[in-house]
Amino acid sequence: MIVTIKDVAKKANVAPSTVSRVIANSPRISEKTKKRVREVMEELGYHPNFQARSLAAKSTQAIGVIMPNSAFHAFQNPFFPEVLRGISTSAHANKYGIYLSTGSTEDEIYNEVTSMVQGRRVDGVVLLYSRVNDKTMNFLQQSNFPFVVVGRPYENEERISFVDNDNIYSTKQVTKHLINLGHHNIAFVGGSLNFVVTIDRLNGYKLALEEANIPFNEKYMVHEEYIKENGREALHSLMSLPSPPTALVTQDDLIAYEMISYLEEIRIRVPEDISIVSFNNLMLSEHSKPPITSVDICIYQLGFEATNCLIEKIKMPNTLPKRITIPTKFIERKSCERKK
Amino acid sequence: MIVTIKDVAKKANVAPSTVSRVIANSPRISEKTKKRVREVMEELGYHPNFQARSLAAKSTQAIGVIMPNSAFHAFQNPFFPEVLRGISTSAHANKYGIYLSTGSTEDEIYNEVTSMVQGRRVDGVVLLYSRVNDKTMNFLQQSNFPFVVVGRPYENEERISFVDNDNIYSTKQVTKHLINLGHHNIAFVGGSLNFVVTIDRLNGYKLALEEANIPFNEKYMVHEEYIKENGREALHSLMSLPSPPTALVTQDDLIAYEMISYLEEIRIRVPEDISIVSFNNLMLSEHSKPPITSVDICIYQLGFEATNCLIEKIKMPNTLPKRITIPTKFIERKSCERKK
DNA sequence: CTGAAAGCGCTTACAG
DNA sequence: CTGAAAGCGCTTACAG
Numbered sequence: 001m002i003v004t005i006k007d008v009a010k011k012a013n014v015a016p017s018t019v020s021r022v023i024a025n026s027p028r029i030s031e032k033t034k035k036r037v038r039e040v041m042e043e044l045g046y047h048p049n050f051q052a053r054s055l056a057a058k059s060t061q062a063i064g065v066i067m068p069n070s071a072f073h074a075f076q077n078p079f080f081p082e083v084l085r086g087i088s089t090s091a092h093a094n095k096y097g098i099y100l101s102t103g104s105t106e107d108e109i110y111n112e113v114t115s116m117v118q119g120r121r122v123d124g125v126v127l128l129y130s131r132v133n134d135k136t137m138n139f140l141q142q143s144n145f146p147f148v149v150v151g152r153p154y155e156n157e158e159r160i161s162f163v164d165n166d167n168i169y170s171t172k173q174v175t176k177h178l179i180n181l182g183h184h185n186i187a188f189v190g191g192s193l194n195f196v197v198t199i200d201r202l203n204g205y206k207l208a209l210e211e212a213n214i215p216f217n218e219k220y221m222v223h224e225e226y227i228k229e230n231g232r233e234a235l236h237s238l239m240s241l242p243s244p245p246t247a248l249v250t251q252d253d254l255i256a257y258e259m260i261s262y263l264e265e266i267r268i269r270v271p272e273d274i275s276i277v278s279f280n281n282l283m284l285s286e287h288s289k290p291p292i293t294s295v296d297i298c299i300y301q302l303g304f305e306a307t308n309c310l311i312e313k314i315k316m317p318n319t320l321p322k323r324i325t326i327p328t329k330f331i332e333r334k335s336c337e338r339k340k
Numbered sequence: 341m342i343v344t345i346k347d348v349a350k351k352a353n354v355a356p357s358t359v360s361r362v363i364a365n366s367p368r369i370s371e372k373t374k375k376r377v378r379e380v381m382e383e384l385g386y387h388p389n390f391q392a393r394s395l396a397a398k399s400t401q402a403i404g405v406i407m408p409n410s411a412f413h414a415f416q417n418p419f420f421p422e423v424l425r426g427i428s429t430s431a432h433a434n435k436y437g438i439y440l441s442t443g444s445t446e447d448e449i450y451n452e453v454t455s456m457v458q459g460r461r462v463d464g465v466v467l468l469y470s471r472v473n474d475k476t477m478n479f480l481q482q483s484n485f486p487f488v489v490v491g492r493p494y495e496n497e498e499r500i501s502f503v504d505n506d507n508i509y510s511t512k513q514v515t516k517h518l519i520n521l522g523h524h525n526i527a528f529v530g531g532s533l534n535f536v537v538t539i540d541r542l543n544g545y546k547l548a549l550e551e552a553n554i555p556f557n558e559k560y561m562v563h564e565e566y567i568k569e570n571g572r573e574a575l576h577s578l579m580s581l582p583s584p585p586t587a588l589v590t591q592d593d594l595i596a597y598e599m600i601s602y603l604e605e606i607r608i609r610v611p612e613d614i615s616i617v618s619f620n621n622l623m624l625s626e627h628s629k630p631p632i633t634s635v636d637i638c639i640y641q642l643g644f645e646a647t648n649c650l651i652e653k654i655k656m657p658n659t660l661p662k663r664i665t666i667p668t669k670f671i672e673r674k675s676c677e678r679k680k
Numbered sequence: 681c682t683g684a685a686a687g688c689g690c691t692t693a694c695a696g
Numbered sequence: 697c698t699g700a701a702a703g704c705g706c707t708t709a710c711a712g
Contacts, residue, residue, distance in 0.1 A: 004705055015683045020707055030681060047458035051400065052705030054391040055688045062439075080421045088442040092452075097461065099402075100438040102428040112432075118387035121437065254623070261627035283594070287601035289629050344689055355699045360691055370697060392689030395704045681712105688707085696699090 003046045012040040023048055054120070062097040063087075063310060064122035066113060066136070068129035069104050077254055078282050079299055083128060083150065086303025094311045096123075110136045117145050124314045126306050130154060130162070130196040146317065148310040150302050152196050161313060163306040163324040165297045167197055170328040171204030171249065174277045174295060177330070178247040179212045182339035183275060187220040187238060187245035190255040198224075198251065201279075205249055220245055224255075231255075235262045246339055247275040253282040256292050256335075271337035281331050291333035301326045343386045352380040363388055394460070402437040403427075403650060404462035406453060406476070408469035409444050417594055418622050419639055423468060423490065426643025434651045436463075450476045457485050464654045466646050470494060470502070470536040486657065488650040490642050492536050501653060503646040503664040505637045507537055510668040511544030511589065514617045514635060517670070518587040519552045522679035523615060527560040527578060527585035530595040538564075538591065541619075545589055560585055571595075575602045586679050587615040593622040596632050596675075611677035621671050631673035641666045 005023075009016040014037060021029045022037040040046075054060045065087060067080065084098075091098050099122050103109035113136050116122055125140060130151030140147045141156060149162040178186050188205050191198030206216055219241055222234050238245065250256040256278035260270050270276055270290055278285070281296035305324050313319050345363075349356040354377060361369045362377040380386075394400045405427060407420065424438075431438050439462050443449035453476050456462055465480060470491030480487045481496060489502040518526050528545050531538030546556055559581055562574050578585065590596040596618035600610050610616055610630055618625065621636035645664050653659050 002705090006705080016705090017684080017707075018682060021682085024707085028681060033681080045458075047455065049395075049705050050459040050461045051391045051394040052688090053707075055389075055395055055690085056705080056707040058688075058707095060391065065440075077421070078418055081417070084440075084442065088440070089444075092443075092448070097456075098440040098442070100405075100424075100428070100440050102424065102438070103432075104429075108432070115387065116437075118385075119390040121390045257624065258627055261629070264629070284597065284624055287598050289601070289604070342689090346689080356689090357691075357700080358698060361698085364691085368697060373697080389689050392704090393691075395706085396689080396691040398691095398704075683710105683712090685710090686708090688705105691704085692702090694699105694701090696697105 002049075003044045004049070005046075008037065008040050008044060008046050011044065012037045058120075060121060060123050061095060062099045062122045063091060063307065063314075064099045064101055064113070064116045064125040066109060066125060066127050066129075067100070067102045068131075069106060069109060077252070079252075079280060080128075082299040083303035086300040086305075087126060087307045089300075090304050090307035090311065094307075096307075096311060106135070110139065114139060117143060124148075124310045126150065126303075126310055131194045132196065132199075146310060146313045148306050148313065150306050152200060154196050154199075157323070159321055161309050161321045161323070163302055163309060163326065165302075165326050165328050167200035168204040168207065170295050170297075170330075171201040172208045173204075173330065175205045175208035175249055176212075178249070178275060178277060178336065179208060179214070181247075181275065181336060183247035184212075184214050184339075185217075185220070185243055185245045186214075186247045186249060187222065188249050189222045189238075189259065190224045190251040192224040201249075201251065224251070231258050232262045232265070235259055236266065239263075239266065239268060245274065247336070248277075250276060250278045253278045253280045253285045253288075253292055253294055256294075257284060257288055260288065260290075260292075260335075271335050275336040275339075277336060281329075285331075285333065290335050293333045293335045294331050296329040296331050298326050298328065342389075343384045344389070345386075347384060348377065348380050348386050351384065352377045398460075400460060400463050401435060402439045402462045403431060403647065403654075404439045404441055404453070404456045404465040406449060406465060406467050406469075407440070407442045408471075409446060409449060417592070419592075419620060420468075422639040423643035426640040426645075427466060427647045430644050430647035430651065434647075436647075436651060446475070450479065454479060457483060464488075464650045466490065466643075466650050471534045472536065472539075486650060486653045488646050488653065490646050492540060494536050494539075497663075499661055501649055501661045501663070503642055503649060503666065505642075505666050505668050507540035508544040508547065510635050510637075510670075511541040512548045513544075513670065515545045515548035515589055516552075518589070518615060518617060518676065519548060519554070521587075521615065521676060523587035524554050524679075525557075525560070525583055525585045526554075526587045526589060527562065528589050529562045529578075529599065530564045530591040532564040541589075541591065564591070571598050572602045572605070575599055576606065579603075579606065579608060585614065587676070588617070590616060590618045593618045593620045593625045593628075593632055593634055596634075597624060597628055600628065600630075600632075600675075611675050615676040615679075617676060621669075625671075625673065630675050633673045633675045634671050636669040636671050638666050638668065 005016045005019045009019045019037055022034050088098055101112040103112050124146035127149045130149050130153055132154045152164045153160045153162055209216055222238055256276050268274055278292050278294045281294040285292035285294045345356045345359045349359045359377055362374050441452040443452050464486035467489045470489050470493055472494045492504045493500045493502055549556055562578055596616050608614055618632050618634045621634040625632035625634045
């Protein structure tokens with residue numbers, strides 16, 4: 001019932017190997033033969049079997065995409081579909097399929113990745129996050145399997161290909177923007193220090209403070225874990241500090257959005273009473289009240305470039321690791337104001 | 341370099357077939373042998389090769405997930421990651437992997453699906469949308485390949501397994517809610533009639549009007565295509581009608597959200613001047629101003645049940661088609677008010 | 681330019 | 697309870 005290369009071969013009066021070469025469009029086969037074989041393939045409704053091809057050719061034509069566990073990027077965060085859109089554009093242009101791994105704990109992710117890699121389900125992997133001491137990343141590196149990271153690796157930066165924004169620089173700029181508006185009490189909201197992106201942004205934030213001779217205040221750091229549990233509470237205690245912040249740098253528009261709604265509850269107005277800058281430039285930031293000033297990190301590009309880079313690496317395993325930096329765009333809207 | 345079943349067999353002093361049976365945990369192998377073989381597998385770092393297994397066993401242990409083209413569900417819509425979370429929970433519990441198809445046009449989707457199915461990349465497919473006369477769905481049905489639809493099929497309902505909400509009923513309820521608040525001029529915003537979900541919701545909306553003896557007004561229908569192009573324009577002309585609506589039923593919280601922001605621009609207040617009910621109950625509806633009254637369609641459940649159903653079908657191909665209806669929850673917030 | 685043959689790493693009747 | 701053998705549907709040196 002299933003049409004194989006043999007059926008095509010028989011009908012076209014050639015050897016199976018010839019059919020195989022026609023599929024691969026080998027230049028060693030005459031156009032005449034190609035034409036005949038292709039006609040028969042059409043006629044018989046032949047479709048190559050991926051498993052068989054993979055097994056024989058030792059290539060799966062699929063890439064694995066590893067999502068961070070849901071605890072991190074809340075699953076309702078549009079970052080994910082957007083980065084995936086970039087990934088799939090590149091993958092399809094190169095005729096690769098996408099195999100998705102969505103473990104919900106670190107261990108689950110690790111197991112999925114090892115089985116994916118060692119079971120040869122994919123030819124390469126794009127890791128959609130970078131965390132401190134991540135055993136999944138270590139595994140990929142040690143097994144010398146083609147992979148690329150969206151984000152900056154915590155260790156061995158020079159030996160791993162990755163695609164990232166310059167998070168230190170852009171957070172520094174954003175913080176400076178607030179400082180230039182006269183703010184001194186600036187809080188940093190929403191990062192788990194397990195993720196390199198948080199570390200980088202925090203460092204950018206600190207650098208800006210330093211340059212302006214503003215001392216760094218531990219109390220002005222609100223951790224993501226805490227927000228997830230009880231964002232309202234987290235914000236309220238931040239605003240009850242003896243000298244509450246007059247500006248916020250938040251890691252993500254979704255968090256900024258949530259914060260704005262809690263601030264409103266306690267009659268603190270944005271931007272009149274407190275300014276906010278954020279990251280990601282999601283669609284909602286434009287329609288939010290007030291519209292959120294945000295750093296566009298070009299999510300689509302991150303995914304697209306990462307995949308291009310991975311596929312290049314799959315095709316030429318000896319390519320040297322490289323770092324691709326995607327520029328950010330500062331989108332000024334209405335959530336910041338000069339300090340009164 | 342790659343450890344195969346043969347290496348394990350040799351080292352454990354058994355036949356490759358025995359190793360294979362140990363992997364499958366066949367009851368016909370003695371515990372003693374299993375133990376020894378497993379030890380050797382561990383020692384050698386053996387991992388079964390998926391392609392080889394698939395080829396021999398004619399099962400891939402992967403399901404294909406077909407996204408709607410991006411034009412429809414805007415890619416920033418959290419519907420997608422949420423449904424995927426449900427899918428992956430079920431898939432992983434059953435030890436299936438997820439193969440993602442994300443074509444950007446109907447034809448691309450169709451090609452990806454045919455190649456996925458005929459090339460045996462997956463054992464079954466979950467289709468994340470249902471449109472009128474969809475050739476992808478027709479193909480799946482005709483090729484008698486296991487698949488399940490999230491949404492209601494346009495044709496052959498009795499022959500296709502699908503998981504859906506009762507969209508007619510829930511839209512009727514929601515519209516009635518507005519009618520009970522005294523609204524007569526109710527607009528329906530944001531659906532392409534190519535999608536069955538829109539057809540159903542529109543019918544629910546019409547049913548409610550009918551029961552209340554309110555004539556249906558074509559002018560009160562705003563099409564999705566139009567919104568995508570220029571949502572602001574679309575809304576403005578709706579509100580410039582001789583008798584503008586005093587209430588809106590929108591297809592999606594994201595659209596509702598956008599509409600609220602345009603309404604504000606022209607000084608129309610929600611809910612004082614116009615009431616809005618919407619669907620999906622995204623996270624943002626809670627923090628929106630005003631918080632949006634929305635129908636929770638249980639996106640996660642839709643994905644989860646669909647995948648369970650598909651896997652059941654893969655395992656027992658003769659299971660009869662079934663329809664699973666996921667109940668909706670009406671979440672009342674602050675976007676509706678009694679007509680003045 | 682084309683073919684015969686071996687092999688990719690598994691599974692699964694069949695036989696004992 | 698275990699093994700020998702055939703086969704899944706391809707690719708790819710090798711030979712001509």
